[in-house]
Amino acid sequence: MSSPVDLRGFLAGFLGEADEHLTSANANLVAVEQSLAKAETNPRAVRELFRSLHTIKGLSAMVGVEPIVEISHAMETVLRMADLASGRLSEDAADLLQKGLHAIDERVRALAKGASPQPAPESLIDAFSALEARGTSNGGGDEIVLEIDAALASKFTAGEKQQLASAAAAGKRALRVDFTPSPGRADGLSITAVRERVGRVADIVKVVPVSIPESEASPGGLCFALFVVTSAEDGVLGDAAGSDSSGIVAVAHRPRVEPARAEIERDDGSDAHRGTFVRVEVSRLDEALECLSSLVVTRFKLVRAVASLAASGVDVRDLSLIVGETGRDLRDLRAAIVRTRMVTVRSLLERVPLMVRGLTRDSDRAVKVILETGEAELDKSVAERVLPAILHLVRNAVDHGIETRSERLRAGKPEAGTLRITCSQHSNTELDLTLSDDGRGLDRDAVAKRANRPVPESDAELLDLIALPGVSTAGRVTTTSGRGLGMDIVKRIVVGDLGGALSLETEPGVGTTFTLRVPLTITIVDAFSFECGGERFVTPIGAVEEIVEIDPAHVVRVPVAHGGGRDAKMLRRRGEGLPLFGLSGLFGLKPASTGPGKALIIRRQAQQYAFEVERMLGQQEVVVRPLEDPLVRVTGVSGSTDLGDGKPTLVLDLVALCGTISSREEALA
């Protein structure tokens, strides 16, 4: 983006599209003006015009042509008001819109010539604001909405409609009165007589014959709808028309604002996007995400610059507001880009049934696959990473979890086993994928025996055991699953690569359920930054249960049986002792200060750990880049980020670090 060539390429695209939308905006404005000349409204053209300007605004914002953004924004506001008023526009508004389009056109042309566009004309923007103020001051209260059956509405001329609307605006009532002629009528009224009688108490705008179901009251299957404008009471009118008040319906009313607004929104959402798909290479999306990432970094720099200005005594209130605003915009932009990268879990798993059919084809077992994924979505990069883990678990379930037909029948189960994959959003950032089978369950004694370890007591411990490299869940070797490879890889993908969690529930004879909790997206996380050992680190806030001040009176030294030089401590908290680790000590760094620090409380499975850091720096969104080189791939570090100083800062995975600590202690013991 920084090179001029890129920008020119981008600009060419912008000019082309802007031109197209300007043309359509002009055409729609002409349509609006023509309707205006006939005293009609043209809500459709107004909406189209709004849409064109909205797109022009978006495009201009993208390439940073601020004058056009400003003009189109002002025009949009007026058009939105017109839309709320069912497309009614005043003549001055139409004039101003014309000027606005012209101003945009001028600036697009300037850009095409390589000149920088003039700023938005102040007089024009002011005029739009004045119009807007006028519109909002009377709340659009003069605007009238006609409610006439679509079939009948087409029979009205614009003038007739205008007559109804303007009478209503002037305080009269616009009504529809129905008259059903019948030879059996007690009053013997005919439509001619009714016309005459109604004409005395109301202005008749139009009479429309309407066919209705034949009945005793209407042997001809016909009635007449009289559209009138009147100040007379319903009773008087009813008498005149020979009908009771139930036959009188108001056809004009003042609009309620909310539904109208909803319409423009819904319209934007459905018409513009329904059925319109753009296939985009993932690399392009990544590029956009990359640019977004550097924007996040630039914002950090901006925030810092503002902070240092403030520190030198400059009044930065305005600047801070703007910085806050860019933060919100950035978040929206991020959400928009992230959304474009989302794929549905349904599409991700669509090959599972096929795979299961393949696995069971030459076997003596039958497996029914049930996918209950709903509309859940995942970031494409997460989806790609998690898929192998899911396929692996599917394979395990089919090959080892679900029994053969005869075994199942003997156990009193249905002949065919069931493999159910469901997913549910755990939080705004995490998705739970659950794979359950109704098979034989895991045999913990057998697993323990093969691993040469004591029998695990809980499912969590059992999971730890089967996730050890080289431990098999299978009683036998099959061609598809092999033996002993697998759960360690599943765990590495879910926990290590994705920073998610893996859990297991199994019951002998009943079945096994694996739950994969994965982040919806892995690129940007909310993180705490802190200092220890003179280095700066960040860690995702999701992993931190609590941050506490360390009171030296609550720290106790723990005897260490082995491992020279290590000192073990415990932090007393809420009547419990938590293992306390100085992070600088763990990392072999010299503590930069000796005063009492803060402790980050991290939970890994049932155990809480406290990590001492020297200073908390703050909380911010960070872009996590995975560290892929084997030289720097270490447990406890999930990636690096740039906090705006151009230097990498490590993103720590403290939960994983708890894991290494506990396994190291285990090894020593």
Next chain:
Amino acid sequence: MSVLHVLFKVADAEYVVPAADVVQMESFTTATFVPGTRAHVAGLVQVRGQVVPVIDVRLRFNLPKLEPTLDSRVVIVKDGARTVALLVDAAREVVRIPPSDFHPPPEVVSRQSKGFVKSVATSGNRLVMLVDFQKIIGEEPNHAE
């Protein structure tokens, strides 16, 4: 036909790597420490937005560590998909050396250097060693794994 090589200094010796494998050279002040890595991994630096690990070639060659100086450079090399920075005492020359000038190192040297020295050449009146940088950046698992 001579081939361009980047020449760098470590301690009192001069080494070369083919310029084709070098992405760029940067001055060096500090790297971000990564806990749990091998001693010769100096940490991470950010080069043109990319985060790359730095190997302290002195430590890799079992030489005493040197605090960064104004001459300190990182030579960023590419090996397939991997990009790694080599921290050296100085690097500012590019030299042309015909392939025929390179000779295998004496066997003792080869063994002493654990294979880091691929061949030896004289450029002008200097003795330069062509390093096997793939071996220098070689994948050796970290403590934790």
